Amino acid sequence: MLRELTIRDILLIEELDLDFHPGLNVLTGETGAGKSILLDCLGLVLGWRGRADIARQGASEGEVGAVFDLVPGHAAHAVLEEAGLPRDDQLILRRITSADGRKRGFVNDRRASGEVLRALSATLVELHGQQDDRGLLDPRGHRDLLDAFGGLEPLRDRVRSAWRALAAARKARIDAEETVARAARDADFLRHAVAELDAFAPEPGEDDRLDAHRRRMQMAGRIRDDVARAVDLMGGDGAEGRIAEAMRWLETVADRADGALDEPLAALGRALAELGEAQMATEGFLERLDVDPFELERTEERLFALRGLARKHDVLPDDLADLADDLRRKLAAIDGGAEQTARLRQEEAAAQAAHDAAAAALGAARREAAGRLDAAMAHELAPLKLERAVFRTDVSDAEPGPDGCDQVSFTVATNPGAPPGPLARIASGGELSRFLLALKVCLTGRSDGLTMIFDEIDRGVGGATADAVGRRLAQVAQASQVLVVTHSPQVAALGAHHFRVAKSVEAEVTRTRVAALDPEARVDEIARMLAGDVITDAARSAARALLAR
Structure with missing residues (x-):
C-alpha cells in the first residue's frame, strides 16, 4: 500500500509531501491543474518509461520518493531477494532525474536499476487509465486478458513449449526432405x-x-x-x-x-x-x-x-x-533418406499430438474461465446500473499457434433481446465507462497490499450513474487501497480521503500544489465541482448532501 509520496522539483511541483491511506483516496481539481503530474511522478519513482524532461525548469535535478507498506508474504519481497536488496515491512523507493534526463534509482537506500523498479512496480501498483481503453476494446488482447483472469499462464506456457517443440520437429523434417531432394537431383x-x-x-x-x-x-x-x-x-x-x-x-x-x-x-x-x-x-x-x-x-x-x-x-x-x-x-x-524422413515424420506427429493435447486443455480451461468471467461481470454490472445488460466472453476456434487454438472476444448486449456485439460498437459513452470499470475490477489481481489507481474512469457519466460508479469504487477500496483521479462530485463525495490539485501563478512562475482537505474544505471543493467557479450556498448544501450519503 502506498503510504507516502514526496516530490521535489518535478514539472510544476516545487515541493510536495503527501500521506495516503487505506481505502478510497480521491484527487480532484480543475482541468489542467496538474492531476496527471502526480501520476507522472509516481511513474518516475516506479521506473515507468515516460518523458525525459521531467525535472522542473531551472532546477538541476528533480526527485521523487515513495514509501510502501508491505504485508507479510508480499510479492515485492521475492523481487528484493532476487535483486540482493534489503527487505523490511516498509519499502522506500527514490529516483532522481537530472535536467538532461539521466536517472538514478534507489531501493531502501541502495542503488537499483530501472528494471528492478519496474519489477517492484508490478507487485505494488495497478494503473487503470484512460489509455487502457484501447487495450480492453481491442479483441486482439482479449485472449491474454482472459488468461490472466483465469490464471491460465501455466497452461499457456505448456502450449507455447509444445508449439516450439512442434516447430523444431517440423523444421527438422522439412530440412531432411529438402536435403534428400537436393541430393537425389545430384545422385x-x-x-x-x-x-x-x-x-x-x-x-x-x-x-x-x-x-x-x-x-x-x-x-x-x-x-x-x-x-x-x-x-x-x-x-x-x-x-x-x-x-x-x-x-x-x-x-x-x-x-x-x-x-x-x-x-x-x-x-x-x-x-x-x-x-x-x-x-x-x-x-x-x-x-x-x-x-x-x-x-x-x-x-x-x-x-x-x-x-x-x-x-x-x-x-x-x-x-x-x-x-x-x-x-x-x-x-x-539418399540411400537412407526414406528411413530418416519417416522417423522425423513420426517425431513431428508426436509433437503435433502433444501440442493438440495441450491446446485442448487450455481451450477447455478458457471456456471454463469465460463462464466465471461472465458471472463476475454480471455481479459487477448490477451495482453500476447495468443490471439488464449482458456481457459475454466468446471463445471460438482459431488457427493453431503458440497460444493455442482459440480466439477470444468480449461482446455485450445492453438491452434484453438485443443481439450481442463488440464492446466498442454496442455501448454508449456512459455505458462504455461502466463496462470498462467492471472489466478492470474483474481483471485486476487481488494481491494483498496492492494499490489500484483509476485515472478518470468515471468520465462520460453523471448523476445516479456516477454515484453507482463511486459506490463500486468505494466497495473495491474496502479490500485494497484505491486512488481515483475524478471530475465527478458523486465519486469524490464517496472518498475516504480527499486531495485537491490546484495550479497557481506567482511572480510569473506556475506551480502545482496538492492539499489534503479537511471536512469544510472538502465541502467547498465538491461544491466547486457542482457549481463551477462561483460557489453558492445551494452548491454547498448539495455538497453536504452528497457527503452525508
Missing part, C-alpha cells in the same frame, strides 16, 4: 565423384609431401655430376693416392731422420682416415642421388592429378579427403 554426379575420390584416395598433407619429394629428385639430377667428381678426386687416383704415395716416400727415409718425420707421418695417417670417412659418406649420398626417372614421372603425375582434382571440386588439395566424406554422407542421405 549421378555424387556417385561418380565419390568413386573418383575413392579410387584416387587423397590423403591430408599429400600435396606438400609430393611436392617436396619431386623437388628433391629434381635437385639430385642437377648436383649428381659434381658429387661424383668430388668422389673421384677423393679416391685412389686423387687425394687418397697422393697421400698414400707421400707416406711411402717418407717412410723410406724416416729411420734416418732421427724421429723428425714421425709426427708428419702420423698426421698423414689421420688425414687419410678422415678422407676415407668423407669419401664413404659422399659415396653414400651419391648413391641416394641415383633417381629413377620413372619415379619422378610418377610423382609429378600424382601431384598434378591431385591438384587438378582439387581445382575440379573447388577445394584445397588437403580438403579432398573431407570432401569425399561429405559426398559419402550425401549419398548416404
Whole structure:
C-alpha cells in the first residue's frame, strides 16, 4: 500500500509531501491543474518509461520518493531477494532525474536499476487509465486478458513449449526432405565423384609431401655430376693416392731422420682416415642421388592429378579427403533418406499430438474461465446500473499457434433481446465507462497490499450513474487501497480521503500544489465541482448532501 509520496522539483511541483491511506483516496481539481503530474511522478519513482524532461525548469535535478507498506508474504519481497536488496515491512523507493534526463534509482537506500523498479512496480501498483481503453476494446488482447483472469499462464506456457517443440520437429523434417531432394537431383554426379575420390584416395598433407619429394629428385639430377667428381678426386687416383704415395716416400727415409718425420707421418695417417670417412659418406649420398626417372614421372603425375582434382571440386588439395566424406554422407542421405524422413515424420506427429493435447486443455480451461468471467461481470454490472445488460466472453476456434487454438472476444448486449456485439460498437459513452470499470475490477489481481489507481474512469457519466460508479469504487477500496483521479462530485463525495490539485501563478512562475482537505474544505471543493467557479450556498448544501450519503 502506498503510504507516502514526496516530490521535489518535478514539472510544476516545487515541493510536495503527501500521506495516503487505506481505502478510497480521491484527487480532484480543475482541468489542467496538474492531476496527471502526480501520476507522472509516481511513474518516475516506479521506473515507468515516460518523458525525459521531467525535472522542473531551472532546477538541476528533480526527485521523487515513495514509501510502501508491505504485508507479510508480499510479492515485492521475492523481487528484493532476487535483486540482493534489503527487505523490511516498509519499502522506500527514490529516483532522481537530472535536467538532461539521466536517472538514478534507489531501493531502501541502495542503488537499483530501472528494471528492478519496474519489477517492484508490478507487485505494488495497478494503473487503470484512460489509455487502457484501447487495450480492453481491442479483441486482439482479449485472449491474454482472459488468461490472466483465469490464471491460465501455466497452461499457456505448456502450449507455447509444445508449439516450439512442434516447430523444431517440423523444421527438422522439412530440412531432411529438402536435403534428400537436393541430393537425389545430384545422385549421378555424387556417385561418380565419390568413386573418383575413392579410387584416387587423397590423403591430408599429400600435396606438400609430393611436392617436396619431386623437388628433391629434381635437385639430385642437377648436383649428381659434381658429387661424383668430388668422389673421384677423393679416391685412389686423387687425394687418397697422393697421400698414400707421400707416406711411402717418407717412410723410406724416416729411420734416418732421427724421429723428425714421425709426427708428419702420423698426421698423414689421420688425414687419410678422415678422407676415407668423407669419401664413404659422399659415396653414400651419391648413391641416394641415383633417381629413377620413372619415379619422378610418377610423382609429378600424382601431384598434378591431385591438384587438378582439387581445382575440379573447388577445394584445397588437403580438403579432398573431407570432401569425399561429405559426398559419402550425401549419398548416404539418399540411400537412407526414406528411413530418416519417416522417423522425423513420426517425431513431428508426436509433437503435433502433444501440442493438440495441450491446446485442448487450455481451450477447455478458457471456456471454463469465460463462464466465471461472465458471472463476475454480471455481479459487477448490477451495482453500476447495468443490471439488464449482458456481457459475454466468446471463445471460438482459431488457427493453431503458440497460444493455442482459440480466439477470444468480449461482446455485450445492453438491452434484453438485443443481439450481442463488440464492446466498442454496442455501448454508449456512459455505458462504455461502466463496462470498462467492471472489466478492470474483474481483471485486476487481488494481491494483498496492492494499490489500484483509476485515472478518470468515471468520465462520460453523471448523476445516479456516477454515484453507482463511486459506490463500486468505494466497495473495491474496502479490500485494497484505491486512488481515483475524478471530475465527478458523486465519486469524490464517496472518498475516504480527499486531495485537491490546484495550479497557481506567482511572480510569473506556475506551480502545482496538492492539499489534503479537511471536512469544510472538502465541502467547498465538491461544491466547486457542482457549481463551477462561483460557489453558492445551494452548491454547498448539495455538497453536504452528497457527503452525508
